[in-house]
Amino acid sequence: MxxxxxxxxxxxxxxxxxxxxxxxxxxxxxxxxxxxxxxxxxxxxxxxxxxxxxxxxxxxxxxxxxxxxxxxxxxxxxxxxxxxxxxxxxxxxxxxxxxxxxxxxxxxxxxxxxxxxxxxxxxxxxxxxxxxxxxxxxxxxxxxxxxxxxxxxxxxxxxxxxxxxxxxxxxxxxxxxxxxxxxxxxxxxxxxxxxxxxxxxxxxxxxxxxxxxxxxxxxxxxxxxxxxxxxxxxxxxxxxxxxxxxxxxxxxxxxxxxxxxxxxxxxxxxxxxxxxxTCFKPHACCGSNHACIDAVLELLREQRLAVSDVQRVVAGIARVVQTQTGFDYEADSVLNAQMSLRYNIAVAMMDGQAYLEQFTPERIVEARVVQLARRVEIEVHEDVDRAYPEIYGGRVTLVLKDGSTVSRLVEYSRGMPENPMPHPEVERKFLSLAGAAVGQEQAAAILAQANGLFAADSVAPLNQLLATSTVAGLRPRSH
Missing domain, CATH: 1.10.4100.10 (2-methylcitrate dehydratase PrpD)
Known part of the structure; x- marks a missing residue:
């Protein structure tokens, strides 16, 4: 057949x-x-x-x-x-x-x-x-x-x-x-x-x-x-x-x-x-990369390592993720920085996070982080590949300048249902994002309406707040 x-x-x-x-x-x-x-x-x-x-x-x-x-x-x-x-x-x-x-x-x-x-x-x-x-x-x-x-x-x-x-x-x-x-x-x-x-x-x-x-x-x-x-x-x-x-x-x-x-x-x-x-994101980048970000941050923290101690980085991922985010990092756009596993790992190592500040047009071209991204090697890890996408895992190995290596496998990154972000953590993320856009006072008012939505008689009050909010940087284009 x-x-x-x-x-x-x-x-x-x-x-x-x-x-x-x-x-x-x-x-x-x-x-x-x-x-x-x-x-x-x-x-x-x-x-x-x-x-x-x-x-x-x-x-x-x-x-x-x-x-x-x-x-x-x-x-x-x-x-x-x-x-x-x-x-x-x-x-x-x-x-x-x-x-x-x-x-x-x-x-x-x-x-x-x-x-x-x-x-x-x-x-x-x-x-x-x-x-x-x-x-x-x-x-x-x-x-x-x-x-x-x-x-x-x-x-x-x-x-x-x-x-x-x-x-x-x-x-x-x-x-x-x-x-x-x-x-x-x-x-x-x-x-x-x-x-x-x-x-x-x-x-x-x-x-x-x-x-x-x-x-x-x-x-x-x-x-x-x-x-x-x-x-x-x-x-x-x-x-x-x-x-x-x-x-x-x-x-x-x-x-x-x-x-x-x-x-x-x-x-x-x-x-x-x-x-x-449902998975909620603590990192502002492709969700398939989060396990490797968590892994490298855990290694640096637990081993008390500095970036200067690291000779190179090896990320073991699924074959689909290699196709999707394992491309060479060219520092050509914010979108490709958010998708690039090499950049995600490098900027997290340098800044201790992969949040809003790590994905600006200025940050994604900074010479030191670009150089570090090019020292990140990508390989298909067979165990991770077999489990994907049921498990969005990743394994990171740091090859240190003294010749030793340390490795960490993360199967459930922060925000996955097995390692969830509780509601207050999602609220803090909301206030960070919405506060940057409309100011903290308006963000707090919107949050109160959003939190009460399923018990509300109408969605109109929430929509009214969303419609009347003044968003920073959102201006009519001049002709």
Missing amino acids: DDLDAWKKLARAHRGVTLELAGFVASLPARTIPAATEAVLAKAVVDAIGCGLYGLTTEWGGILHRFAAQQGGPAEAALWGGGGARVSVGHSVLASATAVHSFDFDDHSRAKIHPGAVVIPVALALGERVGADGRRLLQAIAAGYETMNRVSQAANPARARMRGWHLTGTCGTFAAAATASVLLGLNAETTASALGLAGTQSAGLWAFTSDGSMSKRIHPGKAAQDGVTAALLAQAGFTGPRHILEAEDGGFLFAMSDAPRPQRLTEGLGTLWHSDA
């Missing part, structure tokens, strides 16, 4: 999984979200908004913000940092979802996706338009996170990534459509149609690291916009393919991956909540 025949057999065996997933999404308003899941999603709301406010201070965040303001549309949703401006839901989420992902500091999961960047902006913008209360927002956010994780897991994220896809973009449309479907109150059949329309708009390619371009930042913005459009069209009666995920000819899973796992779409549906395994 050749690969095509095997795929067709697999597709036929799982025919109906899109409808089954849609039925789960449509039934969420009648379900009780587990307390543990709600607690994780409460952190996700805070984290996404903090990342989004800071993202508006970046060049690319500002460009999308101005673009959304210029496009306008019906005044139905807040434009974050827009001086009280209101635009269409589609343009609101295009700008805010891009902003959340604008500094690669937003939440992620082992499915190699960034769900918060897509789901939270859709929930806030469309939630205000339809007058949703906090409980309906929780249900919608849970639907989005669960859908995005399951679609990516079913595509087999490591294999799909090796085909050049950026899964936050490709799977994000499904997440946005699921979130919107709950808020719009769509039934199972119409939700399946929304997922079908979302899937046929799926996009997101990894070519941004070839030249450090801005395209990575916009992927969640477009996914959010297209997923909302899909749900609104489905509500209006425009039909989409209700077997979009499993169809053997042109279905998402068989188009995106050479080793799809359609059974992952429905395994444990309603009892296994992938949201619970």
Whole structure:
């Protein structure tokens, strides 16, 4: 049996999984979200908004913000940092979802996706338009996170990534459509149609690291916009393919991956909540690099080593991560600095952290850190590779100038569910990010509203604060 025949057999065996997933999404308003899941999603709301406010201070965040303001549309949703401006839901989420992902500091999961960047902006913008209360927002956010994780897991994220896809973009449309479907109150059949329309708009390619371009930042913005459009069209009666995920000819899973796992779409549906395994970032860079950052910082601290004691560094990682972040460091853009494992390790060694200050245009070209980055060697570590992406591990070995070596393997970096950031730590991160963007007083007011969102009667007060906030550095472009 050749690969095509095997795929067709697999597709036929799982025919109906899109409808089954849609039925789960449509039934969420009648379900009780587990307390543990709600607690994780409460952190996700805070984290996404903090990342989004800071993202508006970046060049690319500002460009999308101005673009959304210029496009306008019906005044139905807040434009974050827009001086009280209101635009269409589609343009609101295009700008805010891009902003959340604008500094690669937003939440992620082992499915190699960034769900918060897509789901939270859709929930806030469309939630205000339809007058949703906090409980309906929780249900919608849970639907989005669960859908995005399951679609990516079913595509087999490591294999799909090796085909050049950026899964936050490709799977994000499904997440946005699921979130919107709950808020719009769509039934199972119409939700399946929304997922079908979302899937046929799926996009997101990894070519941004070839030249450090801005395209990575916009992927969640477009996914959010297209997923909302899909749900609104489905509500209006425009039909989409209700077997979009499993169809053997042109279905998402068989188009995106050479080793799809359609059974992952429905395994444990309603009892296994992938949201619970959301990862929050303490380092402002690619999540696949965090284990090596933690490992090198632990080695320097515990061995009481200075950078001057180190001759060279060897990082052992998974094969996918080598492709993704193991490229030679050229100091050509902030994005490539955030993606580069060599730079991440080097700057963490020199500064004791990999936070906002380590990813400025000035810092990423500083001669001493560039020289150290070029002394970092990358190799595939077979044990780490076998475990990835279920375990985002990394092993660092320091070869010292006296000829000795010290090594550390980190399997669960800070922020992973096995080594979590508690809610107060996420709040401190929020205040650091949002405070830099809008000032500490306004950041504290937004945090209070965000923390109370799931118990609120309306999302309007939070959106009003987001819309009227003045973001540092966000200025209209002169012509």
